[in-house]
Amino acid sequence: MVVALHQAHAVSDTTVYVQTPSTVSVRRNFSVHILVSPHRPIGGMQCDLNFDPEVLQVVSVHHGGMFETWWDLQLAVDNTNGTVHDMVAFNLGGNVTSEEGTMATVVFRPRASGTSFLNLTNVVVSDGQGTAVSVALVNDSVTVTVDTTPPAVSLETGTPRHGDYITDTTPLTLTVADDSDFTLYYSLWNSTTGTWHHGTSTQNHSFYLHQEGTYTIEYYARDVYNNSSPVKNVTLYVDTTPPETGAVLDGAEGDNDWYVSQVTVALGASDAGAGVEAIYWRKGTTGDFVQYAAPLTCSEEGSTTFEYHAVDHLGNADAPETVTVKIDTVAPTTTVSLSGTKEGAVYVTPVT
Numbered sequence: 001m002v003v004a005l006h007q008a009h010a011v012s013d014t015t016v017y018v019q020t021p022s023t024v025s026v027r028r029n030f031s032v033h034i035l036v037s038p039h040r041p042i043g044g045m046q047c048d049l050n051f052d053p054e055v056l057q058v059v060s061v062h063h064g065g066m067f068e069t070w071w072d073l074q075l076a077v078d079n080t081n082g083t084v085h086d087m088v089a090f091n092l093g094g095n096v097t098s099e100e101g102t103m104a105t106v107v108f109r110p111r112a113s114g115t116s117f118l119n120l121t122n123v124v125v126s127d128g129q130g131t132a133v134s135v136a137l138v139n140d141s142v143t144v145t146v147d148t149t150p151p152a153v154s155l156e157t158g159t160p161r162h163g164d165y166i167t168d169t170t171p172l173t174l175t176v177a178d179d180s181d182f183t184l185y186y187s188l189w190n191s192t193t194g195t196w197h198h199g200t201s202t203q204n205h206s207f208y209l210h211q212e213g214t215y216t217i218e219y220y221a222r223d224v225y226n227n228s229s230p231v232k233n234v235t236l237y238v239d240t241t242p243p244e245t246g247a248v249l250d251g252a253e254g255d256n257d258w259y260v261s262q263v264t265v266a267l268g269a270s271d272a273g274a275g276v277e278a279i280y281w282r283k284g285t286t287g288d289f290v291q292y293a294a295p296l297t298c299s300e301e302g303s304t305t306f307e308y309h310a311v312d313h314l315g316n317a318d319a320p321e322t323v324t325v326k327i328d329t330v331a332p333t334t335t336v337s338l339s340g341t342k343e344g345a346v347y348v349t350p351v352t
Contacts, residue, residue, distance in 0.1 A: 014038045014125045017138030018118045025147045026110045037100045043128040044090025045103050052116035053082035055144055059107040066101030067091050096128040110144040117141050150229040151178035151221040162313035165237045165274035173206040174219050182223045189216040209238045239273030242318035243310040258326045265296040269310035281308040298325045
């Protein structure tokens with residue numbers, strides 16, 4: 001087409017050509033533009049456009065805006081024989097234009113697969129005085145294909161996520177990839193309430209699961225050509241509950257919760273959801289927590305406090321708890337004091 005256009009420039013006053021997509025899909029409207037490239041000032045134009053009515057049907061015809069006036073009193077669309085008759089546009093008062101532009105736009109709807117010619121006929125281009133100028137035509141064609149490819153649908157999961165476990169702050173997005181318009185269908189089953197929620201969308205759909213429990217998500221998409229993707233489903237578990245933690249002390253017990261030996265402090269945690277990721281502890285109630293790796297040993301006399309908590313794989317953390325270890329390994333010191341009258345080493349009076 002480029003070579004033909006350059007050749008036309010060299011021998012004609014004006015080139016008129018058809019601009020169209022090379023390939024379109026059945027049931028998806030598309031536009032064809034009638035473009036004018038003047039090599040001298042022009043003031044108006046009229047033409048017909050022929051097409052294969054077995055492949056294409058005209059939906060509408062519009063002014064392209066290149067000329068001031070769009071004259072559609074005699075404009076006629078013949079979808080039986082495949083012609084748009086008498087597209088006319090011009091300037092008033094002898095005004096002219098030398099800039100390339102769009103004379104008209106024709107919107108087509110494909111009706112069947114195949115290739116249709118798009119040929120301009122009865123083309124007249126005039127100068128500002130209404131005198132016809134020489135014209136070169138560059139026609140084109142369009143191929144209509146049938147789309148048999150279904151949309152591709154996927155569920156994208158944000159963070160936090162661990163396996164099939166998420167939280168109520170984890171973003172979920174159903175994403176559809178297709179060359180045409182589509183409708184997304186989705187359903188959510190909430191095991192806690194025992195109910196389904198159904199929805200549709202004509203674009204990608206983002207959402208959250210706000211209540212703790214088990215969810216089943218089913219989804220598919222159908223495009224405008226009635227191609228449907230397979231129904232997919234996924235089960236996710238919303239876990240917002242932190243782990244439960246505890247401490248076990250081991251040592252020689254005395255009275256009143258005191259120990260009379262060195263004490264071992266074993267920390268433990270359990271989580272029925274995503275599972276425990278780590279336990280953290282610190283001595284006292286200030287300072288940084290460190291990750292627990294093995295039982296702690298305490299041998300300090302008196303009371304020593306340990307603070308601890310656990311985090312699961314989703315970042316759910318329980319509130320810190322404390323355990324106090326009380327150790328007393330020093331035996332009591334006893335003294336005896338005697339009071340009375342002594343003669344030598346012998347008391348001769350009552351002794352207290």
